[in-house]
Amino acid sequence: MTDQAATGRVAQLTDIWKSYGAVPVLKGVSLALQAGEVHALLGGNGAGKSSLMKIMSGVIPANSGAIEINDRALTQASPAHAQELGLYLVPQEAHILPNQSVLENICLGLAASPRALRPRVEQLVAELAVSLDLDAQAAALEIAERQIVEILRGLVRDARVLILDEPTSALTPFETNALFQRVRKLQAQGVGIFFISHKLREIREICRTISVLRDGVIVLSGPLDSYSDAEIIDAMSRVQITEASGKDRSGRKVSQIGQPRLSVRGLSGEGFRNISLDVRAGEILGLAGVVGAGRTEFAETLFGLRPQSAGSVVFDGADLKRRSPRVCIDRGLVYLPEDRQQHGLFLEAPLFWNVSSYLVHRLPFFLRPGAERKMFETFRSSMGIKCTGPGQEARGLSGGNQQKVLLAKCLSARPKVLILDEPTRGVDVAARNDIYDLIRKLAADGVAIILISSDFDEIEQLADRVKVMAFGQSGGELTDDISVEAIARLAFGASEARHA
Amino acid sequence: MLDLFARNRVATLIVVLAVAYAAIGATAPGYLSGSTASVVISKSLVLMLISLGTMIVILTRNIDVSSGSVLGLSAAVLGLSLNAGAGLSLAIVFCLMTGAAAGAFNGLMVAYLGIPSIVATLGTLGLYRGIMLVLTGGRWIEDLPQGLKALAGNLGFGFSAVTVVVLALVVLAWVFLRKTRFGRYFYAVGDNRAAAHHLGVPVRRVQFTAFVATGLCAALAGLVFAAQIGFIPNQAGNGVELKAIAVNVLGGVSLLGGTGSVAGVFSAVIFITSIDSALVFLKIPAYWNDFIAGAILLSVLLLDGRIRQIIDRRIRARRYAVHERGPVPSDEKTTAQTLEAGR
Numbered sequence: 040m041t042d043q044a045a046t047g048r049v050a051q052l053t054d055i056w057k058s059y060g061a062v063p064v065l066k067g068v069s070l071a072l073q074a075g076e077v078h079a080l081l082g083g084n085g086a087g088k089s090s091l092m093k094i095m096s097g098v099i100p101a102n103s104g105a106i107e108i109n110d111r112a113l114t115q116a117s118p119a120h121a122q123e124l125g126l127y128l129v130p131q132e133a134h135i136l137p138n139q140s141v142l143e144n145i146c147l148g149l150a151a152s153p154r155a156l157r158p159r160v161e162q163l164v165a166e167l168a169v170s171l172d173l174d175a176q177a178a179a180l181e182i183a184e185r186q187i188v189e190i191l192r193g194l195v196r197d198a199r200v201l202i203l204d205e206p207t208s209a210l211t212p213f214e215t216n217a218l219f220q221r222v223r224k225l226q227a228q229g230v231g232i233f234f235i236s237h238k239l240r241e242i243r244e245i246c247r248t249i250s251v252l253r254d255g256v257i258v259l260s261g262p263l264d265s266y267s268d269a270e271i272i273d274a275m276s277r278v279q280i281t282e283a284s285g286k287d288r289s290g291r292k293v294s295q296i297g298q299p300r301l302s303v304r305g306l307s308g309e310g311f312r313n314i315s316l317d318v319r320a321g322e323i324l325g326l327a328g329v330v331g332a333g334r335t336e337f338a339e340t341l342f343g344l345r346p347q348s349a350g351s352v353v354f355d356g357a358d359l360k361r362r363s364p365r366v367c368i369d370r371g372l373v374y375l376p377e378d379r380q381q382h383g384l385f386l387e388a389p390l391f392w393n394v395s396s397y398l399v400h401r402l403p404f405f406l407r408p409g410a411e412r413k414m415f416e417t418f419r420s421s422m423g424i425k426c427t428g429p430g431q432e433a434r435g436l437s438g439g440n441q442q443k444v445l446l447a448k449c450l451s452a453r454p455k456v457l458i459l460d461e462p463t464r465g466v467d468v469a470a471r472n473d474i475y476d477l478i479r480k481l482a483a484d485g486v487a488i489i490l491i492s493s494d495f496d497e498i499e500q501l502a503d504r505v506k507v508m509a510f511g512q513s514g515g516e517l518t519d520d521i522s523v524e525a526i527a528r529l530a531f532g533a534s535e536a537r538h539a
Numbered sequence: 540m541l542d543l544f545a546r547n548r549v550a551t552l553i554v555v556l557a558v559a560y561a562a563i564g565a566t567a568p569g570y571l572s573g574s575t576a577s578v579v580i581s582k583s584l585v586l587m588l589i590s591l592g593t594m595i596v597i598l599t600r601n602i603d604v605s606s607g608s609v610l611g612l613s614a615a616v617l618g619l620s621l622n623a624g625a626g627l628s629l630a631i632v633f634c635l636m637t638g639a640a641a642g643a644f645n646g647l648m649v650a651y652l653g654i655p656s657i658v659a660t661l662g663t664l665g666l667y668r669g670i671m672l673v674l675t676g677g678r679w680i681e682d683l684p685q686g687l688k689a690l691a692g693n694l695g696f697g698f699s700a701v702t703v704v705v706l707a708l709v710v711l712a713w714v715f716l717r718k719t720r721f722g723r724y725f726y727a728v729g730d731n732r733a734a735a736h737h738l739g740v741p742v743r744r745v746q747f748t749a750f751v752a753t754g755l756c757a758a759l760a761g762l763v764f765a766a767q768i769g770f771i772p773n774q775a776g777n778g779v780e781l782k783a784i785a786v787n788v789l790g791g792v793s794l795l796g797g798t799g800s801v802a803g804v805f806s807a808v809i810f811i812t813s814i815d816s817a818l819v820f821l822k823i824p825a826y827w828n829d830f831i832a833g834a835i836l837l838s839v840l841l842l843d844g845r846i847r848q849i850i851d852r853r854i855r856a857r858r859y860a861v862h863e864r865g866p867v868p869s870d871e872k873t874t875a876q877t878l879e880a881g882r
Contacts, residue, residue, distance in 0.1 A: 117739075118736070118737050118738070118739060119738075119739030122738075122739065130737075134731060134733060134734030134737050134738070135731065135734065136726070136727055136730035136731045136734055136735075136797065137730060137731070137797070138726065138730050138793075138797040138798040139726060139727070139730060139797075143723065147723070147727050147734075147735070147738050147740065148727075148735075148738035148739040148740055150720070152720065178854060179854060179857075181857065192738070309855075
């Protein structure tokens with residue numbers, strides 16, 4: 040690796056504990072970062088990675104534990120304080136002020152005026168060998184450039200510790216290379232970097248040390264060279280709690296899988312390209328990948344929410360060229376969105392309105408609330424939705440019950456093909472098992488299901504077949520040997536898998 | 540080219556204004572004169588102050604619809620203290636303090652108690668007007684001393700004391716918002732609140748300050764109103780807040796916060812006020828005023844909306860084009876080719 044311009048410890052975390060309510064998310068985490076070190080931080084969903092980062096950067100306070108940055112203690116939970124000590128968090132999505140100039144974006148919050156800081160920023164831009172128009176409006180910046188702006192913000196604040204949160208999730212391989220060159224330059228200048236990523240290949244390329252977080256504990260830590268990919272994936276994905284109702288797909292016979300329902304050929308659109316897949320009646324097709332792989336964009340394009348640029352979609356033998364959500368719903372292609380608060384539920388409306396909302400265009404001019412309530416009650420008893428009644432507002436339900444209401448809404452449209460986008464995100468274990476049972480039951484009833492999930496355990500448990508997406512492209516397919524490890528190999532290290 | 544028009548509302552307004560002036564000047568000789576200019580400026584002062592204050596709040600992505608009532612209340616305090624025998628300067632101090640307090644109450648509710656600004660200021664719109672009516676007992680305040688009216692009197696070249704003060708304030712606001720660090724914070728908070736917080740901007744203090752500034756501007760507008768009219772009716776300032784919001788939109792201040800300039804608001808106020816005076820010269824009945832002002836506002840906004848849509852679409856296309864560029868893995872290419880060949 041490169042010679043260090045400076046040595047010594049730049050960050051030290053000691054015995055960090057954090058819990059939300061009664062749920063512990065960090066259970067005594069200790070980490071150290073040396074000057075000039077690029078330290079990979081890995082962990083699955085809910086491992087506590089993001090809480091740890093937020094604590095380090097002063098966004099939220101820890102329950103106990105000590106944080107030292109450049110040998111000075113972080114005493115208050117404020118981002119400005121952490122920045123003053125020399126730590127800067129480059130978030131996954133850059134915080135951009137779209138109406139300000141690039142220079143103003145970089146210098147905001149600093150005592151000196153942008154004009155006074157300009158020479159220094161220009162020098163940093165030159166050192167990083169990027170081309171960036173400081174006077175351009177930030178709204179026009181591309182994602183990679185926004186990331187550069189965030190990095191420059193850190194540098195202009197003399198940060199000795201940078202946290203890069205999945206910096207490559209929205210970058211092309213070309214832009215990723217450029218970013219890595221910059222990271223190496225920073226490293227040579229003695230900046231310590233926490234590098235958070237899901238992509239093992241990239242971690243191998245840029246990092247020297249690694250720590251893996253699982254269930255709030257560091258389960259693996261040390262020089263990267265001493266661990267194999269398999270060991271790392273294993274440490275990260277070992278299932279801690281065996282699911283209560285440990286049934287797997289053996290409950291359903293493969294012979295129940297019927298004729299093809301949906302056939303997608305070479306579909307391209309915003310954020311993904313050239314995706315082909317088939318799904319048959321009674322089949323659960325897992326669509327796996329890491330965040331930002333383009334799965335949601337794909338699903339939204341399929342459902343007619345985004346424009347497609349190429350490809351064809353054949354549903355039940357009919358070519359769906361011009362799709363709109365209405366057309367899809369009427370034909371029986373139904374999408375359960377990823378973000379239930381924003382895209383799924385009408386939070387202030389009564390539950391029975393929510394359940395009938397996919398059908399509202401088919402209802403008579405004068406509504407019959409009695410029938411709608413009855414429909415809700417049917418779903419309520421069959422799905423075990425816990426609520427005070429059909430008139431309760433959706434906002435008042437727990438995450439799991441909200442998700443069930445959302446599923447009931449999709450089912451009311453009598454889908455033939457159901458796309459479920461992260462159906463158990465933020466759902467407790469009990470409700471999760473209910474939802475799993477329901478998905479299996481739907482498949483047994485002959486519904487074709489596309490299950491999008493970043494939780495590979497979930498895919499392993501439910502899917503008959505798995506399609507993996509990576510970097511907006513097809514990353515491979517699994518039919519027989521569906522295991523968390525196999526999925527992870529395809530999703531994390533897409534290029535090796537494709538060559539294999 | 541599109542970008543220029545979208546970004547430079549001031550330039551657009553000035554061009555439109557110049558064309559309009561030339562056309563009116565051609566049809567109604569005598570319109571283009573120093574006296575017209577002086578009339579337009581003095582007529583625009585109240586709207587100018589209210590619009591300026593409203594702009595500061597809108598920049599932070601809030602709204603204030605109570606300024607008309609703050610104007611009325613501060614003017615009433617001014618009039619009552621004068622008629623109770625207070626000296627002019629003391630009465631002005633009371634007037635401004637009333638405005639600042641009213642603004643501070645709005646700011647407290649929005650910035651520190653988390654009430655949405657439209658709700659909070661709709662509440663105080665009624666509340667402040669109510670306090671004014673209680674104070675005055677529902678009567679107009681008349682017999683204001685000559686000293687107050689003299690503030691609006693001509694000092695030379697058609698400029699009065701209040702005109703000088705207001706124009707100085709406009710320049711001050713421009714310098715503050717453009718050239719100071721704290722001024723920049725107003726834009727930052729409205730543009731992206733989370734980002735501003737992340738970078739150590741005191742978000743709540745900025746929002747609170749914006750409301751206090753608006754209250755002060757409204758109080759000053761109350762003073763100008765009283766000085767110009769010479770008495771204070773119950774309904775002083777009624778509805779001016781909506782006109783001020785329209786002016787802001789016309790002047791290129793985004794209701795979503797983060798963009799807008801004092802120059803834009805200034806030109807928009809002059810523009811709107813000029814319409815009134817022009818109609819007189821064109822011998823168009825005054826009851827056409829609102830219709831014409833509304834029509835002009837709508838056409839500017841429709842045009843602007845279209846331009847913005849086009850720009851947004853371009854940015855979106857560029858963002859997703861990211862996936863189309865960069866080195867494509869070679870095996871992916873061959874897959875595409877085999878697919879092509881198979882068709």
